[in-house]
Amino acid sequence: MGDLFSNLGLGFGVVFNLVQWSPAFLGGMSIPIPVNILLCLIGALVGTLVGVLPGIGTIATVAMLLPITFGLPPVGALIMLAGIYYGAQYGGSTTSILVNIPGEAGSVVTALDGFQMAKQGRAGPALAIAAIGSFFAGCVATVLIAVLGAPLTRVALAFGPAEYFSLMVLGLIFAVVLAKGSVLKAIAMIVLGLLLSMVGSDIETGASRMAFNIPELADGLGFATVAMGLFGFAEIIRNLDTGGESDRELVQQKVSGLMPTAKDLKDSTPAVLRGTVLGSILGILPGGGAVIASFAAYTLEKKISRTPSRFGRGAIEGVAAPESANNAAAQTSFIPLLTLGIPPNAVMALMVGAMTIHGIVPGPQVMQKQPELVWGMIASMWVGNLMLLVINLPLVGIWVRLLRVPYRLMFPSIVIFCSIGIYSVNNAPVDVMLAGAFGIVGYWLIKHDFEPAPLLLGMVLGPLMEENLRRALLISRGDWSVFITRPLSAVLMLIAATLLVLAVLPSLRKKRDEVFVESEN
Template identity: 60%
Template sequence: MDLISNLAIGFETALTAQSLFYAFIGCFLGTMIGVLPGLGPVATIAMLLPITYGLDPVSALIMLSGIYYGAQYGGSTTAILINLPGESSSVVTALDGYQMARNGRAGAALSVAALGSFFAGCVGTLIIAAFAPAMTSIAFQFGPAEYFALMLLGVVCAVVLATGALLKAIGMVIIGLLLGLGGTDITSGVTRFAFGIPELSDGINFTVVAMGVFGLSEVIVNLSTPQGREGMLVNKIDRLYPTRAEVRESMPAVLRGTFLGSILGILPGGGALLSSFASYSLEKWIAKDSVPAFGRGNIRGVAGPESANNAGSQTSFIPMLTLGIPSNAVMALMIGAMMIQNIQPGPQVMSSNPQLFWGLIASMWVGNLMLVILNLPLIGIWVRLLTIPYRLLFPVILLFCVIGVYSLNNSVFDIWMLMIFGVAGYVFRKLGCECAPLLLGLILGPMMEEYLRRALIISRGDWSVFLTHPISAGLLLASAAMIVVASVPFISRKREEAFVED
């Protein structure tokens, strides 16, 4: 009964005219940035953070969350129609979705992607509503030692679950941790690693780094490709909805993708990208001899990953809402938005601000329904936008990035930092390094240091406090186990093979 009464509070908040308006704005913007190359939810949310100053907390978080899961919908549209993933999590969708479009089955692929995403999003939201209170009660048992161990586990997960070589992921996390050391020491008040630059006295702004390594570097990568972004839709969509046989074939993949994405989305470093790759690998393993083969237009190669990435994007809200721990870069920005509204992320949000907590959860159901209504009829409009040559599109993207960064502190120095991290992000991509571990290291590093020092102050310098507390010891043991397992040569090879396209 508590769940029903809490959801009643949530829907009462989410179904107001103001909440519906901002949910629509978020879903619309999310779909658009998912379709358009060069932008993503990280850069877009980072640009819109200053706008949230003037909004009430519920409206701000509803809009930003709508942008996040809306981008997962939009990214599949161009991946299927013209083999151009608008979002990184839609890369695997393009493998079979584009082949289906070439075979005249674009309508079936787009419908299965949208309906599978809607189902997975609803299930993911139900999981949040059902299990978030239990996780909140557990969170109240966490002290500084437990939080440090949990964040250490998050860093380890970011390494183990990142795509590409293990050493590269370790290197990116270390870079992020080192960047997080700059600024004013929270205990002593001493400025460190500022190199005499006043603008660095508060550390490197996370938003600047996020927009640089994701948004600006994406523009550089796109401009470095000779073909550009001038592709047009050349395949006619014969029908909008899949046949009954295609529905029967895709439903098991939708269920498996939803289950897998719901679990992986909770893990730090997981979320939509990991969920989609893992689901595609699972479907390939289950149906090795299917016809058509995976990569040749198999509808399960669309249904599974699309369901997984939307379920993963929804359940990634659980650690952010209940523990105040970001599971990915977007959730880190969501925490920033809560702090802008003077809301301390963590387990106390549910009791101190139930309208915000349950209103955000209820808005996810509303947003998923809006996204289905938006995506199916607006396919033609998104395709027309993609006919704009990229040489005309990228200046607009750059303008938004510069305006967003400058508006943070009204500082030209931040624009120069944006350029530096944009070039750095491009270099990382050329080296085959994923930038998400860097951002997680940057956001978790200062928090790890804070809780480490708090735990040692409370224990008067006794390091055994991390082992004498059962939860802390268990989390540290899990971190050690993940490192050992990932270091096994057989597991390491399988880990890298899981992300290799056939």
């Protein structure tokens, strides 16, 4: 327990760190500035700003804004990115409540009841409950991360290469099972990601692999480049197909009366609690994350409700539960990343990308060697959530106005912004072209119903998997049975195999699809 408080203390110390700013025009006077809090605030604001724009999901938002954090010191950059992440998520729910266009998959279910509430003139309470539920979930999740962080790190340090490899396999299988759509296609996307991560030079021999003598490919495909192409450009092209504005149905009434009534609060409290618990658990699971959490929470609420018929017609529980769950999961999904160094979903994969750019290799060592980074980030999550609550409710008016920006002006802006962002990473025009190519690839994937998110996950995990596989086999002198003879690794592999079998069994597959289909009824 003492550990926990000293760790959190360290974290808050980092977040509230004041930097003395003494500009020349003040003549020697210096002003203390809480730099990290400011970064967190800016991150949350900018994240919401971009997340609110319809058709831009959380992954796309984080990918697009990645370059603006490159110039910062590592701690500040990660704090800002985390802020962008929550902001984007919150922005996504605002869009789904007000326009019925969920900005991201995680808030699809929020749109069901949220938009109905908005149509009944209760957009205010819906937005407020979403914010309050998210804040509560965020608080719980922050504590959970702090509690689980240290013990899990100790477990992780005991892992050998074989265990690590098995854990990554398990994580990827989880990602497949918990995702939407065909299991086979999701696995294929992961493998494609793994294959793409092989481009560049071999870590051990330095041999150039599949780089075709293109100097920009010698270090491998840039992670930010691929993410920006697959999620930024591909989304734009896809949205252009649908004509952009034709189906935008913005709630025209003025958003008035933010405060939920006492009855609203009473109705939604248990939903928030259940959502938080469910979300926290699903977030920790490798492969889990915000999307599955919000779907599962909505399904649960509908199942246990005494009046299920109210759902889809503006039930406040239908907003409270998924919003809490998705925020809880968004945060607890940092746990596998910070303790084990394994990103459980695509957004966390982007975080790994950001860390790598700052020269940090995520994993248990970071927790020990750079505690101020990890704990600072954890503390910043709580601060970030508080800020979302404080800044977003008063700013709802501005977000609504942003929703009115026509797509015909928005998409060229995003194209330019992404292009400059990608170019600025390495000052390489080739990167911009590559991102464009991946945009086309992403468009094709969407057209063939392939999910790009598992691809990104595979791409980040590729080098790690290869390295651990190589090491494990080197230690075992080429004996492949090492993955099932070492007890811990065997357990992980067994779980992975069971999950995979369960996922393809028809009965369970139906159940899984039910959770996702919920939104279409």
